[in-house]
Amino acid sequence: MSTVVLLLFTGLGLGALYFLVAAGLSLIYGLMGVLNFAHGAFLTLGAFAGWEVARRTGSDDWGIFLLSLLVGAAAGAAFAAFTEFVLIRRLYQRHIEQLLITLGLSLAAVALFDGIWGTDPVFIQGPAWFKDTTEIFGARVPNDRFVCIIAAVLVLLAMVFFLKNTRYGMIIRAGVENRSMVTALGIDVRKAFTLVFTIGGAAAGLGGVLASHYFGYVSPMLGGSLLIFAFIVTVIGGLGSLTGAAIAAVAVAVLQQFANFYLGGTGDFVVVLALALVLLFRPSGLLGRTS
Amino acid sequence: MTTDTDASGVNSAGTGASQGTSTPGSPAGLRQTAGDGRSAPPAGPRLTRRRILGAAAGLAGVVLLVLLPLLNLSLPGVLPGPTYTPGSLQLLAMCMLMAAAALTYHLLLGVAGLLSFGHALYFGAGVYGLAIILQNLDIPLLPAMGLTLLVVIVLAHVVGSISLRVSGIPFAMVTLAFAQAGSVIVGRNPDGTTGGDEGLSLRTENLPDFLVGVVNTRNLYWLALAVLVAVFVVVTWVQSSRAGHAAAAVRENELRVRVLGLQPYLVKLLIFVVSAVLVSIIGMVFLLLQSGAVPRAISADLTITLLVMVVLGGVGSRWGAVIGGVFYTILDQRLTTLANSDAIDTLPDILRIPLSEPLFILGTLFILVVLFLPGGLTGAAQRLAERRNRRSGTRHSTAASREILEESA
Numbered sequence: 250m251s252t253v254v255l256l257l258f259t260g261l262g263l264g265a266l267y268f269l270v271a272a273g274l275s276l277i278y279g280l281m282g283v284l285n286f287a288h289g290a291f292l293t294l295g296a297f298a299g300w301e302v303a304r305r306t307g308s309d310d311w312g313i314f315l316l317s318l319l320v321g322a323a324a325g326a327a328f329a330a331f332t333e334f335v336l337i338r339r340l341y342q343r344h345i346e347q348l349l350i351t352l353g354l355s356l357a358a359v360a361l362f363d364g365i366w367g368t369d370p371v372f373i374q375g376p377a378w379f380k381d382t383t384e385i386f387g388a389r390v391p392n393d394r395f396v397c398i399i400a401a402v403l404v405l406l407a408m409v410f411f412l413k414n415t416r417y418g419m420i421i422r423a424g425v426e427n428r429s430m431v432t433a434l435g436i437d438v439r440k441a442f443t444l445v446f447t448i449g450g451a452a453a454g455l456g457g458v459l460a461s462h463y464f465g466y467v468s469p470m471l472g473g474s475l476l477i478f479a480f481i482v483t484v485i486g487g488l489g490s491l492t493g494a495a496i497a498a499v500a501v502a503v504l505q506q507f508a509n510f511y512l513g514g515t516g517d518f519v520v521v522l523a524l525a526l527v528l529l530f531r532p533s534g535l536l537g538r539t540s
Numbered sequence: 541m542t543t544d545t546d547a548s549g550v551n552s553a554g555t556g557a558s559q560g561t562s563t564p565g566s567p568a569g570l571r572q573t574a575g576d577g578r579s580a581p582p583a584g585p586r587l588t589r590r591r592i593l594g595a596a597a598g599l600a601g602v603v604l605l606v607l608l609p610l611l612n613l614s615l616p617g618v619l620p621g622p623t624y625t626p627g628s629l630q631l632l633a634m635c636m637l638m639a640a641a642a643l644t645y646h647l648l649l650g651v652a653g654l655l656s657f658g659h660a661l662y663f664g665a666g667v668y669g670l671a672i673i674l675q676n677l678d679i680p681l682l683p684a685m686g687l688t689l690l691v692v693i694v695l696a697h698v699v700g701s702i703s704l705r706v707s708g709i710p711f712a713m714v715t716l717a718f719a720q721a722g723s724v725i726v727g728r729n730p731d732g733t734t735g736g737d738e739g740l741s742l743r744t745e746n747l748p749d750f751l752v753g754v755v756n757t758r759n760l761y762w763l764a765l766a767v768l769v770a771v772f773v774v775v776t777w778v779q780s781s782r783a784g785h786a787a788a789a790v791r792e793n794e795l796r797v798r799v800l801g802l803q804p805y806l807v808k809l810l811i812f813v814v815s816a817v818l819v820s821i822i823g824m825v826f827l828l829l830q831s832g833a834v835p836r837a838i839s840a841d842l843t844i845t846l847l848v849m850v851v852l853g854g855v856g857s858r859w860g861a862v863i864g865g866v867f868y869t870i871l872d873q874r875l876t877t878l879a880n881s882d883a884i885d886t887l888p889d890i891l892r893i894p895l896s897e898p899l900f901i902l903g904t905l906f907i908l909v910v911l912f913l914p915g916g917l918t919g920a921a922q923r924l925a926e927r928r929n930r931r932s933g934t935r936h937s938t939a940a941s942r943e944i945l946e947e948s949a
Contacts, residue, residue, distance in 0.1 A: 284709045339911060344709070345655060345945040349851055349910045352844060357903030364893035364900065477720050477840070480713045488710065514728065521721040525702050528714060532706050 254388035256506045262394035262463060264502030265401030269456030270479035271486065271494040272408060273329075273449020279425040279489020280445050282344045287332055287351040288453055288479070289472025290358035291325040295454025296461040296471055297366055298324035300373050309374045318400075318458050325454020326447045333446035338439070355473075362469035370466035379462060397459045404452055405495055412491070417444055425489050478505075481520055485527050487537025497535060605765055608632070609758035618870060620877075626757040630829070631873055633757070633764035637826050639865030640764075640771040642849040644819040646861035647775050649850055650944060651784060652811040653791030655708075657843050658699070658715030661722045662816035664838025665692045666823025668726060671740045671833040672733055680746050685824055689817065696816035700809050707794075716840060723838050739834040742827060751828055760829050767825050768862075771818055775858060778814055787811045791944070848906050854916030855941040863917055868902070875901055915941040 270292060277285050299321035306313050332354060340346045375393065382389035412418035420441045423431045431438055453472075460475060461467040482501050486493030501520055509516035527534065608623045619628040641663060648654045669688035677684065703714040729736030744752045750759050778784050789797050790804040797804050827833055836842060845868065853864025875898035878884060884895050894900050913920050919941055 278709070282709070284712060336907065336911070343942065343945065346910055346914075346942070348655075348709070348712075349847075349945075350907055352847070353903045353906035353910065355903075356844065356848075357900045357907070360897035360899035360903060361894060364897045477716065481717050484710055484713050484717075517724045518721055521717050524714065524717050528702060528705050532710075 250386060251388035252510070254386045255390055256510055257503060258385070258388070258390040258394045258398075260503030260506035261499060262397040262502075263506065264499040265397040266456050266460050266463060266475060267478055267482050267502055268401050268495050268498035269404060269452045269459070270475050271482040271498055272404070272491060273445075273452045274479055275483045275486065275489055275491060275494045276421070276425075276445050277449050278483065280421060280428070281337075281347075281442055283337060283347045283351065284344075285351050285449070286348065286476070287354040287358065288449065289476035290355045290362075291329050291332075291450045291453040291472070292457040292460065292475060293359070293362055293467075293469055293472035294328050295321035295325035295457030296467045297362065297457075298454070299458035300371065300461060300467045303374060309376055311376050311378075314376050318455055321458035322451040322455040325457060326451035329450020329453070330443060330447045332450075333443050337442075337446070341439075359469050359473065366467075366469065368469060370468035372466045373461050375462045393462050397463055400455065400459055404455065405491075408448070408452075408491060411448075417441060421445055478502075478520070481524050483534075485524060485534055487534030490534070490536040493534060493536030602765070602769060606762065609761055617874070624758075626754050629757045629761040631870070633761040633829055634873075635866040635869045636761075636764040636768040637822055637829065638845075638849065638869045639862040640768040640822050641819055642846050642853070642861040642865035643768075643771050643775050643858060644815045644822070645846040645850050646856075646858060647778060647811060647815040647818070649847070650856040650858075650861070651779050651791070652787040652808055653944060654808060654812065655712045656715045656812075657712045657840065657847075658703070658717075658719030659815070659819060659846055660838055660840060660842035661699070661715075661719040662692055662696060662820045663823040663826070663842060664722060664726065665695055666820030667827045667833045667837040668734060668740065669820070670824045670827050671742060674746060675740065675743050676733075678746065681748060681751075684746070685821075688824060689820065692817055692820040693813065696813045697809070700812040700816070704805060704808050704812065716843075719838070719840060719843065723835070723840065726835055726838050735833070737835060739832055741832045742830075744831075747828075752831075760825075763825055764829060767822060771822065772858065772862070774814075774818060778811070779858075783807055783810055848902070852906065852909055852916050854918035856944045857916075857918045857941075860916055860918040867917065872898055872902065 270288060273291075274285055274288050277283055277288075299317035302317040302320045303309065303313060306316075332351070336350045336354065337347050340350065379391070379393040379396070381392050383392055383395070384390075410418075412422055417440075420431060420436055420438070421444070424438050424441055428438060456475070457471065460471060464471070478501065482497045483494055485501060486495070486497030501523065504523060505516035505520050507516075508519035512519065531537075609629055611623055613623045614621070615623075619631060621628050623629070623632075641659075645656075645659055648656050648659065666688060669691050670684055673679070673684045673687055674681075677687075679687075699715070699718045703711055703718065706714060726734045727736060728734075734740060750756055751763070779788075786797065786802055786804075786807045787810075789802075790807055794804050797807075823837065826837065849864035849868045850861050851864070852868060853860030853862070879896040879898055884892055887895065909916060915922070
């Protein structure tokens with residue numbers, strides 16, 4: 250029982266990270282049709298920015314941790330907004346070329362991170378409470394899992410609130426549904442594009458800081474490895490669906506943890522297998538629109 | 541080789557017609573769309589002459605490349621030494637293999653419009669498959685290659701038939717996921733078969749002597765050259781075959797192909813498998829050349845590198861893929877040498893850090909090419925040539941490249 254609970258919470262924590270990456274990817278794809286390969290670089294930049302905050306202030310209390318979350322999210326958001334404004338904007342409607350741009354950007358950015366911070370992972374210190382465990386049904390769950398889960402739930406709620414109840418949120422939802430109609434109504438969708446990129450980048454940056462605490466280190470490869478699972482999550486959840494991304498993120502991560510433990514480290518294959526099954530029986534994903 | 545640009549010219553005409561007046565699904569429209577330049581009537585005798593000239597130039601180039609190991613040419617800045625030295629031959633052979641691999645990627649992206657992010661899986665299957673078979677079984681090289689090929693054919697059918705259920709960007713993601721699974725297997729090192737991060741060194745006991753050792757680099761060079769020429773011929777043949785035309789038609793307008801009673805799924809699967817088989821053969825020669833399998837050979841980075849090569853050279857052009865492959869490989873090697881040189885070390889940080897990362901420079905260059913040079917290097921060269929002799933009826937490879945990219949979305 251305790252093992253199951255532990256695996257469940259570890260999976261939920263990992264799922265939270267997947268969700269933070271996949272949410273932005275899914276929204277960006279849904280609205281703009283861009284598969285954003287640079288999303289991993291947003292995450293890595295956020296993680297390094299958060300780490301720099303912790304390192305420069307030299308303390309590891311809660312205030313600094315919250316500040317590092319804020320700085321990480323801001324760094325991710327700034328990088329994402331820059332990407333959209335300077336590079337993607339020139340190539341609207343050219344989806345593959347936009348993809349190629351983000352691909353080139355991720356190559357260049359990861360190489361630059363290599364040059365600045367080195368290729369080796371740097372280890373990170375959080376508040377001391379992170380290292381403790383909390384006992385739930387006899388399982389000793391590391392506390393950083395809860396932080397990831399709570400942060401992801403808050404981000405999900407905030408995003409849902411934003412999409413449902415604000416004017417720009419409605420424009421974005423309408424744009425995902427039918428972009429040309431929104432344009433025809435005289436609304437400038439391009440502002441929504443920048444906005445979606447910024448929100449996605451902020452979520453990824455936040456995810457980066459959390460991931461660095463979850464894994465205990467930061468490295469230039471951090472974003473790339475999470476990005477591939479985030480791709481799988483977005484396909485399984487249905488491209489463009491935020492709720493789908495949340496459900497799929499949890500399902501994929503929990504499945505991965507259980508398979509890793511009970512089936513001898515086969516978590517990654519089980520995930521790819523799940524992807525193949527979803528594609529065979531529901532090519533548009535769990536909550537994707539059937540087209 | 542002018543066929544590519546011809547094809548593109550016809551393609552743009554074809555899509556224009558299909559959106560315009562021609563009745564939907566009319567066979568004539570399709571034939572024109574699919575006709576890979578060969579059925580373009582107006583060019584006539586000039587085209588034939590140009591094609592003969594092109595073939596002659598290609599043949600002369602191949603003869604020169606065959607003779608290269610026997611010559612003493614120096615290209616300072618491009619090659620590390622005179623052309624007969626093993627170091628230079630190794631680099632040249634690598635250029636040929638990468639150019640050939642880029643050609644197989646061209647078959648996917650430029651012909652069938654399939655944006656795959658899992659091409660490295662088959663390259664890696666060739667590299668690791670052959671290495672593992674040579675390591676564990678006592679059979680000569682050719683049967684071992686045949687066995688590897690069998691594995692790759694099965695693998696490509698399984699992965700291809702699943703991932704082709706979706707198209708466009710979801711297809712890219714799914715192929716990426718499968719390739720990642722392959723990369724993870726290699727990294728996990730099950731029962732010590734793949735060597736994990738260390739890689740696997742080539743066991744040479746069952747190899748013919750003329751392929752082993754630094755002294756025989758030029759044999760490997762000739763082998764790589766033969767592979768490049770063979771892949772070029774096969775790709776040209778596939779592209780101009782009925783299947784190739786059908787694949788190009790699927791890229792243009794899948795619905796119309798289906799209306800005509802053809803099966804887009806099977807055509808795409810065929811191209812997918814052919815391209816996978818070709819790249820796995822290249823992978824096997826890569827193993828012989830590198831005398832070892834490294835995890836990079838099966839990583840997503842390799843696929844991305846191939847994509848970058850094809851885009852740098854110009855999407856939709858066979859020569860573009862070759863030029864992109866050679867250009868990228870040499871640039872990568874030179875930039876790595878530059879990064880480790882003393883001149884870079886003395887620069888201030890703000891210049892030193894970006895310049896000492898070859899991938900940063902290549903990535904930036906790639907972004908610039910996508911933004912400002914649509915159609916890649918061949919497209920740019922074509923535009924220069926067009927500007928020099930402005931004659932009517934010139935074809936716009938730039939627009940064609942962009943169109944191919946749009947169609948694969």
